[in-house]
């Protein structure tokens with residue numbers, strides 16, 4: 001088995017602020033790896049460095065054996081990504097979004113169409129492929145983003161909160177495709193989520209990052225054992241504390257928390 005993602009002593013500073021501080025981990029081929037941490041912990045920053053979007057301040061990275069700083073093309077061909085923020089073109093149809101992505105990767109037209117069809121079937125969108133994305137629900141958009149990330153047949157899939165805001169059915173579907181990709185096609189999966197029960201269910205290994213530092217890593221079972229807690233969520237809270245990351249929280253997070261308070265008051 002080969003190491004598909006290697007991170008050694010990685011650091012990212014934004015000016016004076018250290019967002020990622022000397023983190024190290026490896027992900028084996030075909031593994032499903034969960035990168036967990038509170039808001040503002042440094043998860044997206046790490047993904048951006050692995051996917052050539054941001055240059056590290058220091059440290060060593062390998063993605064499919066290539067260096068994201070000096071071998072950007074080879075790295076970019078190795079992975080597909082679902083970004084934390086939606087990145088579809090609402091004014092195009094689902095098929096056109098897929099086709100455009102395939103064209104950007106230089107896949108010939110016929111092959112592009114064949115793959116797009118198969119992937120749209122995988123995520124249950126084949127019948128709606130001619131609809132404009134602006135007419136899609138949130139869950140349909142996320143499934144389309146997963147399908148699009150797979151169009152160039154990457155060896156590694158990065159998923160930054162792929163199931164945020166989705167109903168349990170859609171979340172289960174998405175994890176179902178992802179587990180199939182890992183098991184049957186040997187695709188390596190690197191994901192983040194705030195839903196600890198999802199990570200517990202699908203991840204082989206997880207790493208917990210807080211304030212830019214990795215505070216624990218291992219299987220979910222090992223983390224529960226180390227913290228003497230019954231669930232991964234309890235282990236996560238034991239490792240990262242009860243405090244809200246207020247300064248880092250997005251307005252969307254604040255709205256969700258306020259809504260939860262109001263729901264609590266109504267009861």
Ligand SMILES: Nc1ncnc2c1ncn2[C@@H]1O[C@H](COP(=O)(O)OP(=O)(O)OP(=O)(O)O)[C@@H](O)[C@H]1O
Pocket residue numbers: 014017019037038039040041042043044045046084248
């Ligand atoms: N371009 C930037 N300039 C300055 N600071 C930044 C920048 N991008 C991110 N940060 C800061 O770096 C820290 C890590 O951010 P990052 O987006 O990696 O967190 P995250 O773990 O993905 O959080 P979330 O779960 O909320 O998505 C935060 O404190 C954030 O405010």
Ligand SMILES: [Mg+2]
Pocket residue numbers: 043044045084160
């Ligand atoms: Mg993030």
